[in-house]
Amino acid sequence: MSRPELQAPPEIYYGDVESKKYTNNTRVQQIQADMTYRALELLNLPEDEPQFLLDIGCGSGLSGEILDEAGYTWVGVDIAPSMLAEEVALEREVEGDLFLQDIGQGFGFRPGSFDGAISISVLQWLLNAETSHPTSSPPHRLTRFFTTLHSALRNPARAVFQFYPTSDDQVQLITSIAQKAGFGGGVVVDYPNSKRARKVYLCLFVGDGGAQVPRGLEGDEVEEAEEDKVKFEKRRQREVRRDRSGKRKDVKGKDWILKKKELYRRRGKEDVPRDSKYTGRKRKTIF
């Protein structure tokens, strides 16, 4: 199935059914929690000081619970009424104030209201135009969002957004608009080489010119998998390569071709042929 943001606008996609599914799914809960902890880590707030945060796209309050736990006072905004209703209905005992708001329309918060902002899996929803009205175009909505957010934050402050971009162009668009709005900072990618664990965070600074963009987490996921393997794997592989008859196996067999093609695809090379049942097969002798 295609990505949710391509199917319908958020307030419709997260209707009663979908928001219930989303909120009650333990896997979603786990992922959301992990990403919220990571986002808080990237926010790098001073310890032991009570802070006032903005949760953009708070949904049914999965991330809000964690903010409560960590002792922060927060305000949440979301565009899906069902998600917010879910939060109220469940009486998840969240402390934050909630707003039904389209972030693409901008915020009305007074300048310097918040010590920081987090947003989990939201920004990609701003990248689709729902109507042909000029205020509905993604650049306009992003501009409005980032400029009003920039003024709502204190100086210095940080904002961390986890999001799912589909292409580098999208990342480019978002970062360039954020820069125009006055933010510093950039993109942090966790586990860049892992398909499943890869997570993209946009880490923006207000003021605080000297701050470095934090580095993404690397390798952990893959290393774990390798540790599980038995040692002397190399030698064993070398032995497997030899046939029982003692002959060496064909080096450039089907496996080798598939491996190479996969490698090229990963490197982003264009025109790598598809894999099919003909891949690496011998031609008939007639030819």
Add this chain to the structure above:
Amino acid sequence: MVRLITHNLLACHAKNCNTNNFPLQLKDVQVEQREAEFNPDFLRGFMPRIEWKALVEAAKQVGDTSLPLEQPEMLDDEFLKQLHHVLLEIHIDEGALVCPNCGHVYPIMNGIPNMLLAENEIG
């Protein structure tokens, strides 16, 4: 679930509504009191961000007149407790927020204000 702490930060964000758009007036409000944890450090840190006049005004509109008209310089415990009550324990459940400048009405339902704008009101 709108508390006065957020009301104190909220201005109208409709198109061309840039002056005199704060504070939003409270209309036909139903309030509920819910106890919250008292955190003096948070309040002390938050004091500079408060628009005092707007807060006193809003508190009056929801029927609480315990706050002094002028922002006191000394922050003793008793005052902080009062402030805590006004800022964090009064929840507005139903009603509306009205912009004093453009008259835009943001209805509050089930404690959630609807801040959505129509297409022609987006800045």
